[in-house]
Amino acid sequence: MRATYRVLAHSIAGLVAVQAAAIALWVFGLFKWVDDGNSFTPQVADDRAEGVTGSVGIAIHSFGAIVIALLAIALVIVSFFAKFDGAAKWAGFVFLAVLLQWVFAIVAFEAPVAGVLHGLNAIVVFSVALQAGRRVGALPGTTTPTEVAATR
Numbered sequence: 584m585r586a587t588y589r590v591l592a593h594s595i596a597g598l599v600a601v602q603a604a605a606i607a608l609w610v611f612g613l614f615k616w617v618d619d620g621n622s623f624t625p626q627v628a629d630d631r632a633e634g635v636t637g638s639v640g641i642a643i644h645s646f647g648a649i650v651i652a653l654l655a656i657a658l659v660i661v662s663f664f665a666k667f668d669g670a671a672k673w674a675g676f677v678f679l680a681v682l683l684q685w686v687f688a689i690v691a692f693e694a695p696v697a698g699v700l701h702g703l704n705a706i707v708v709f710s711v712a713l714q715a716g717r718r719v720g721a722l723p724g725t726t727t728p729t730e731v732a733a734t735r
Contacts, residue, residue: 585719588665588674591658592716595651595677599709602647609640648685651708655681658715665719673715680708 617623655678662674687701 584661584664585667588658588661588667588670589716589719591654591661592673592677592712592719595654595658595681595712596709596716598647598651598654599705599712602644602651603705605640605643605647607640609638609644612638612640648688652681652685667719669718673711673718676711677708677715680704680711684708 613623655674658674659671659678662670684701684704687697687704691697691701
């Protein structure tokens, strides 16, 4: 279960990086689409958004948010079976950061300034998930970088 915990935590961190790349793809694609003479109004967004270069980025970002939330829930569940100090605590930190990420996203639709918090909290989710994965420690049959250095 420790390996599963590590994979889940590191997967969350990796998917946060994918989220950032996906939203950047969409935003820069939208800028290019507008620069090419198109307009982006609510009516156009409903009728022709598929024409925006990089529009797949927003779909990836939306789907990725759901996947990350599900992985955070799975991490909390696995943490009770992982049997190492701090497993549940760090899984809880990851879950709370992901929950806060959703709150900032929802609030940002009404108060766009909350989008700044959404972006900054993505760094928190990434960092906490990475730290949770590192907290597992060495798995049986593996060597840590310190052990490898000591054998040289």
